[in-house]
Amino acid sequence: EYDLVRDSIEGPQLSLDLATHNADLRYEHAAAHLRAWTLVGTLGASVGQQHNDFEAASTLVPDYDQWSWSLYDIERFVHERLEFEIGGRYDGLHRKANLEERDWLGQQAGGRLDAESCTADGAGGNGGGRCIIDFNTASATLGMLARPFRRFNPLRGASLRLQLDSSARTPAIDEQFMNGAAPSFPLLGVGDSRLGVERSWGGELAARYEGDWLQVEANAYGSFIDNYIYFVPEQQEGQCAPLTCTTRGPMPVFVFEAIDALLGGGELRFDLRAPRLPFGLSGNAAWVRGRDLAAADHLALLPADRYALTGRYFLPDTRVSARAYLELGGTVVARQTRYQVDLDFAPPPPAYVLLGAGAGVELLTGDQILRLSLSGTNLLNMRYRDYNSLLRYFADEPGWGLQLRVAVDFDVSLGREA
Template sequence: MNKTRFNILFLLALCTISLIAQEECSINIAGKILDESTGDALSYANVFIEESGAGVSTDSTGFFLFEDQCAGHIHISITHIGCEEEYIHIDIERDTTIIIYLDHTHHLIEELDVVGKYEASILEESSEITSQGIKDAQDKSLGDQLQNITGVRVIKKGAGLSKPLVHGLTGNRLTILNNGIAQSGQQWGADHAPEIDPLVAQKISVLKGTGSLEYPGSNLGAVLLVEPSSIKLEPHIHGQLNYSFATNGRGHTINSSIQQHKQNHIAWRFNLTAKKSGDSKTADYFLNNTGVQELNAALQLEKSYGDQWFIDIYASTFNTEIGILRGALIGNLTDLGFALEAEEPFYTEGNFSYAIDAPRQLVSHHLTKLQIRKYVDDDTWLTFKAAFQANNRREFDVRRGGRSTTPALHLLQFTSFTELKYHTNFSNGLALKAGYQYNFIDNNNIAGTGNLPLIPNYVSHEQGLFFNLAKSNELLEYSLGARFDYRYQSVATFPLSGPTELVRYQNKFANVSSIAGIKYLITKRQSLLLNLGWASRNPGINELYSQGLHQGVSGIEEGNIDLGIERSLKASLSYSYDNGQNFQFQALSYLQYIDDYIFLNPTGELRLTIRGSFPVFRYVQTDTRLFGLDLETNIKLSEQLHIEMKYSNVIADDLERDLALIDIPSHNLWSSIQYEVPKVIKLPKARLENLKIELNHEYNARQTRVLESQDFAPTPDAYSLIGLSVTSNIQLGSQRFRSYIRMDNMFNVSYRDYLSRLRYFADDLGRNIVIGSRWSF
């Protein structure tokens, strides 16, 4: 048993061959760089010793050699096209040979386990964004970052307000795990973005298949994981400082992380992010009041006691203020009619501003987590987890009498989560994981808004039991899991009919879910993965009890206390092929039936109020079918030239009414051509490594399946966007940087996206140029 159990990203195997001790500065360091998964030699990898400033590239056999190095601690950085930059730290006393394995093979989709490398794996189609990808796009919110993954789109309401939609499902049908803890906030709102800073993560991944049963909440849709890595053993303090500027919105983003892990000391990492941007711009005009401010911090602590006890503490705070386009705030259908007619949104001003006024959101989310793991032996361990979350959401509307500074909605939610999990590997290759969880939610309206609460106060107690079995042999892997949940919910609300009398509801929900997966390795290069999942979801609090006018959607929304549980049956089948050299292909198809799917249905009734007539929408249930296809391919035309393509489409139907479901994206195709310079470019005082130029094209087809009567306006036209990016690692003296320039919507195209709530009012974003640099120390 050793430390590397926790060091998942520490993908190095070091073997040193000792020779006799030598003079101080005449040491040779030789080595080989190999692909971790195939064992192939990696040529043109750049190896750099920070202490001496010496840099070399590997030859065609992956070999490198440094001569005349001094004894002592040295830090080596290794970069290679298509890999994450890797750092190692070693003590050198004599001539040394090192073999370094890099995680080079590009996995389009891989099956991975949810918590750590040594847990029983759940067979699951998954895609991920790596640390480098996250940090090179640090100006983007979590939702926008996720959009890089095939099959993931976002529902958005301007900058900073984007919600992921995976395989046609969004909101509380998805589970978002922040550091292994299910994010608990006001996920029901279409304009409530996940309150997570993506920059704390070393990896963001999406489990797209039938979900994981390890977490409370909905198991209907995908699981999104935002995971910091464990802290690498390295006695010195190291870190990164990353700054970027985006022209659209004139946004500044600064992120820094520092860490240290001395043997036998507490390992720590601290992460800080600050963002500020102002009015963003379409191709033709500014979008007034669309600024965003963010200040986030996270502290991660890890300590092991002997070989048996591992303790992890994580605390993070996320704080944001987001402006919402002023012209998108409307009073009634007449206003919406005028807004649809107008060329530009109302209140459009000619000048840029960082000011954020009403309508705006002020949201804070705090998380603390404690994890203790005890190893009984190499194959058996117990994990205890406790987490506490506080979510404070304030939304401000434009109001009369100076009330714009009083929140129109103020919700404070606390969530406590405890879990005990047992894991064991039996001698016959069978792995078992089982656990018990208790989740407590206390949701409160904070008085003083001068508005009737949109959703009620409630307390929810949820207990869950689950198990997962996995087994693999040479050609086949199986997994099987089941989960039982019992939730008790106590609700206190004022009904619309008489806002002075309090009504109480007691809800009890019992759910059973199960999944099964099987993976068949057809050949070494091809595999098939089939997943089946049966899951259910309780009606959300807004679906049961929301009431009143939703200004954003210009309708009266009515909850329905008679709603029952949604039940889903999903099958997903994926095929993957990798010829090991220059061609990879992956296809994922899925079919999901959701019985009693809850959605907001226009009742056809127009209700007369003093602000005019409003259509009444009511939550009802229907039977639906979703099916879709995700395709990905990666083609290497030569060592320098690569092509990557991603395609996704979903077809979703209301089977009872024989209509298409709304808010489902149409065909999306993303293609890119990448030119990479494997050789180091030597400048007088600098070296450019891994220079990469990428030209990409994104096409979104028009959603033609939705009838005109299902929407306030016709669905927007198809659009194409071109983007360009240049990235490189730079060695300047003994300092290492990574610099990037990215241009989105290069030709400043005017377009509107079907999934944007602002499409009734304004165009989407025009050209944006992001320039940034990251210094590693």
């Protein structure tokens, strides 16, 4: 990555050498028939290795190596009207991070150094240290899918799904060891090597209907998260308050910390195709709520309520084209009103509305299908800022834009899907 620097400085300001290797094994056992039920399942294993080297004037994350592995089993009991699913997974991770002197002293001064996993061995002879950390986690899931109206034709496509799970996530390298900024990362991020496994206990309830001309899906979810890894603003004192003074100028500081949290929300989607008419209408809505249990307040930086609606006109097929369409849509994003007033560096930005449009077609060219699509975003060139963008402290989001996509399918017959 490059930044604006003096003419005498040459080369990139941040250089990354990333090597990743993965191997996966998957086995689907033969179906077992148990009277009215059928048992199907999948067993699997995976292993991965990463070696990452970073070179920069100031470190963003340290050089590190890590190995990861996992074992899992998912079994499904299938009936005409009912399905049960049970699954389990076990993950392991071994991480070794080599900290330069600056990063070692920064974690040490901030009280974020894991004394049990980190040793000041002078890695590379630079007065730094090395952190060797192991994680082992287990996850489990239990689900049910019901189709109560399977034999009642008007509601044949209706289903209800319930899922309960306990999942674990190990902290990423930046969450543990970030200490700096990058040209594309306009803030000072600070990690914590003491962060442990993030464990969630939750559930989801979803209802779905699939008919000939209408598809609707609604779901609600909620979970308690133990040691939720939280990337949160931290206001500073001093000359540049509430920012911190750096050689690159005042910058906001964000830190990774672990808290107990509640998360919940809901989504609604529909897709309507008018019978015997070349018109379609689709829409979606999403809501997210979160609670910081320690502060007894809202979680910061959660997405605001979002609503979208798109109308589509289908053009008739010809001898050389199919699935041609024109569409027009809009997205409404509300202002986030659920936030901690004294925590952030700036209040949430105002609500905004974005207008988009698009067109697409499939063309038959010999034995291939050529898919073309053109989409336009923010066609009214609205000035707006996204609450979840770290750039909102400095700049607006992009104005209007056009995207042209071209894809080729080989040896595929042309025609509408059933």
